[in-house]
Amino acid sequence: MTDLLTANDRPGAYPESWYAATVEAPPPRPALSGETRADVCVVGAGYTGLSAALHLAERGFDVVVLEASRAGFGASGRNGGQLGSGQRVGQRELEARLGQAHAGRLWRLGEEAKALVRDLVARHGIDCALRPGVAHLCYTDAERAEIHAEAAHLAERYGYEEIETLDRAAGHALCPSPAYRGGALDHGAGHLHPLAFALGLARAAEGAGARLFERTRAVELIEGPAPEVRTEAGRVRADHVILAGNGYLEGLAPRIAERVMPINNFVAATEPLGARAAEVLTRDVAVADTKFVVNYFRLSGDGRLLFGGGETYGYRFPADIAGLVRRPMLKVFPHLEDVAIDYAWGGTLAITLRRLPYLARVGLRVLSASGYSGHGVGLATLSGRLMAEAVAGETEGFDTMAAVPTPAFPGGPRLRTPLLVLAMSWYALRDRLGL
Numbered sequence: 075m076t077d078l079l080t081a082n083d084r085p086g087a088y089p090e091s092w093y094a095a096t097v098e099a100p101p102p103r104p105a106l107s108g109e110t111r112a113d114v115c116v117v118g119a120g121y122t123g124l125s126a127a128l129h130l131a132e133r134g135f136d137v138v139v140l141e142a143s144r145a146g147f148g149a150s151g152r153n154g155g156q157l158g159s160g161q162r163v164g165q166r167e168l169e170a171r172l173g174q175a176h177a178g179r180l181w182r183l184g185e186e187a188k189a190l191v192r193d194l195v196a197r198h199g200i201d202c203a204l205r206p207g208v209a210h211l212c213y214t215d216a217e218r219a220e221i222h223a224e225a226a227h228l229a230e231r232y233g234y235e236e237i238e239t240l241d242r243a244a245g246h247a248l249c250p251s252p253a254y255r256g257g258a259l260d261h262g263a264g265h266l267h268p269l270a271f272a273l274g275l276a277r278a279a280e281g282a283g284a285r286l287f288e289r290t291r292a293v294e295l296i297e298g299p300a301p302e303v304r305t306e307a308g309r310v311r312a313d314h315v316i317l318a319g320n321g322y323l324e325g326l327a328p329r330i331a332e333r334v335m336p337i338n339n340f341v342a343a344t345e346p347l348g349a350r351a352a353e354v355l356t357r358d359v360a361v362a363d364t365k366f367v368v369n370y371f372r373l374s375g376d377g378r379l380l381f382g383g384g385e386t387y388g389y390r391f392p393a394d395i396a397g398l399v400r401r402p403m404l405k406v407f408p409h410l411e412d413v414a415i416d417y418a419w420g421g422t423l424a425i426t427l428r429r430l431p432y433l434a435r436v437g438l439r440v441l442s443a444s445g446y447s448g449h450g451v452g453l454a455t456l457s458g459r460l461m462a463e464a465v466a467g468e469t470e471g472f473d474t475m476a477a478v479p480t481p482a483f484p485g486g487p488r489l490r491t492p493l494l495v496l497a498m499s500w501y502a503l504r505d506r507l508g509l
Contacts, residue, residue: 115138117317186456238260344415425448
């Protein structure tokens with residue numbers, strides 16, 4: 075089987091993204107060699123694992139973090155940087171699926187996630203360009219009506235009045251694209267530099283006493299009253315294990331792999347646009363649209379268009395990532411045809427069948443959180459804290475998330491990829507046809 079960790083990236087190196095080019099990454103941390111002991115062993119140093127390590131260390135736990143590459147190497151350091159409200163699924167749909175009480179608790183946790191990110195950035199002085207505002211733009215009048223109805227529902231039932239509805243003219247004034255017909259601007263959401271946030275979390279976790287080992291791949295989990303994580307050159311004996319590898323856990327935790335599937339998404343950064351930045355956005359906000367394969371974008375601090383679009387479902391990235399992303403970018407901004415792309419990169423995220431995170435007790439003294447389905451900046455950070463609380467015996471938040479039904483993908487790990495390709499290809503065709 076192809077190895078996701080090495081199929082598209084140089085071992086122990088960040089991808090050549092605009093994010094990596096605009097931060098000062100610390101020197102590589104040492105790899106684990108030999109045996110060590112900890113109260114908690116965390117596998118994965120993305121938002122989930124780093125947040126768990128930070129919150130556990132602040133409570134006085136001895137924490138070891140094992141990262142197969144570098145802190146923030148995976149989706150946490152490559153994503154669109156959008157800090158969204160609520161869950162990945164709309165609140166009215168959640169109420170229909172899960173009932174008002176459970177959906178209400180999930181909404182409150184989603185709001186906690188945003189507050190947590192803001193608090194961590196402020197408390198630890200993380201310089202990650204956190205800014206308010208995410209717009210949701212649509213292609214049809216019917217979609218606009220749905221977005222406005224959701225905003226009204228959130229205001230009436232949850233008292234959430236941060237959403238500014240946009241008619242077609244207001245949407246175009248915000249985003250001068252001929253593709254969109256308005257939508258809504260969520261002032262309570264936000265956007266940030268995702269790799270800078272991840273590196274800031276790593277520094278904070280180490281400052282609190284957590285021990286981070288990079289280029290240290292977990293290869294075997296031995297469950298039991300005193301679980302053990304074995305690596306290529308050592309092992310960690312612990313009282314608890316937290317699995318925070320998201321889409322990279324397939325060989326380590328088969329139960330998670332049945333319900334959480336890795337997919338690839340891609341981002342490009344144009345050359346600096348200068349005065350032409352106003353042809354993309356007239357305010358410093360991020361945008362996500364209503365395509366099934368979502369287009370998402372914002373302007374960087376140096377005036378580039380950071381545009382995310384396109385998905386693939388195999389293990390390898392395409393040879394021409396810039397060309398793949400340029401196609402949807404020009405459908406949204408045809409007037410940027412002459413603009414060069416300076417950076418283009420891919421990343422592996424993880425989805426669940428119902429697009430809600432999968433939090434679970436997957437073994438005795440083993441917790442896991444993954445499958446954020448594109449909503450991970452806030453929810454992954456929160457999930458790390460929820461697992462830290464659960465280890466400390468405070469389980470309410472974790473249990474609320476774990477109670478969300480997460481069915482396995484049809485066909486199991488072996489057949490899920492070809493089945494998903496068929497399904498996603500159908501939805502991608504609908505996108506192209508405008509259905």
